[in-house]
Amino acid sequence: MSQWIEACGVDDVEDEDLIRFDHEGRTFAIYRSPDALFYATDGLCTHEQVHLADGLVMDHIIECPKHNGRFDYRTGEAKGAPVCVNLKTYPVKVEDGRVLVDIACARR
């Protein structure tokens, strides 16, 4: 069952960047890719529970701000040590300039 939650406006995230989005005790990361598409993943790195929102986005890769763990935020795929567990990703849609995330539909 879907649970679409409004995370932010499309202008709240810069191109090739991300923001943190907290909802009912959970934390997510919302990304805007260089080609202006939106993606969502869990907000914490799978290595040591660090908020990814402080990390650097280059193209489609988010780099953990702490230990250099890298993920492809489109698929959640861990790109090598020290991270070996993929990030969960969530479906995203844009409606009327708002970014919506289906937080009930995690994929790993």
Added chain:
Amino acid sequence: MNGMVIIGAGECGVRAAFTLREAGYQGAVTLIGEEPHLPYERPPLSKNTASAPKPIAEEEHYAEAGIELRRGLRIAGIEPATRQVVVDGGEKLSYDKLLIATGARARVFAGLECAQTLRTLEDAQTILTVLKSSRRIAVIGGGFIGLELAATARALGTQVTVLEAADRLMARIVPIEIAAVFEKRHRAEGVRFIFCAQVLQAGPDGVVLTDGRHIDADIVIAGVGALPETRLAEEAGLAVNNGIVVDNRFATQNPHIFAAGDCCNFPFRGQRVRLESWRASQDQGAHAAHAMLGAQNAFSTTPWFWSDQYDLGLQIAGLPDLARPFIHRDLGDGAFVLFQTDERGCLFSASGVGSGNAVARHISIAEKLIERAQPVPPDLLDNPDVNLKKLLKG
């Protein structure tokens, strides 16, 4: 049976073992650790009060990758002529290529023999047990480990005195402007500092200084640096000079023996260095693994260090030259980054401090700029309105 043998199951050795497999190596890979535990991450030992260690990789991953992990095994020696490693007890293991990744051990100066040091899980558990029951502790050494332990002890309500031989904290690599932020914070948390301290003796009830002062403490912890574990290399006739001497791909002068991580001394940007760094150990282990398989490219990864004390996060990319000027970039909320450029205008170091991971993006960008070695206009570095990421696009 021949194959790859790795001595040392820390970050470097473990990374090397997995990298051999990722690179497609099909032969035997044997990873030998002296400690009885599943290889674990050391950085949390000085920062956390959790007693369970964090494994570098889960046990089943070694088996899945076909890595034979042998724990609790001490190596008696290396026999380069027959390409064998001799295990305590006499067993011999043959190798095609050998990686020495034995790391470093805590340095102990004369007079500090009674002090507790921190290197292993057992050390950390001993310290944690004592911290929980101590009223006051003395920490010798105002470096990363000593200060992280001081912050951990304060979180448990223990009184802390830090004794530092220099006139400032973290004098080896951290710019003074950043060290001052940490000193101020530690003082605000109630840590007492004695600078220019000359320790005569550490004992069960405290520390005696050469000027006669006595600092009472229930336990004395020394964090005064580390020494490379080079015994096996020395006995095997390999060159050792502040670490096992290797070339820019971590090969020793013996074509079948490599050394990487904290135990090695390697050429980097025109100087010879030995790093004690979690990240560098991994990067070097990975590079050495490829070199063992024949790769010829030189190691050029930017060194990266960090420290967490209270909620303050320090990150450093590159090797700061404390004798040269810094370019200050203010990030707001007390966070700032100090850049250094060389005579050609190329970035070679960036050091930052701030709450949590406030400086992480800047340090991450700096790492990449350092690696590219292209000139960066200084007026972009100190201007907080300029997004440095654009420089990576150029």
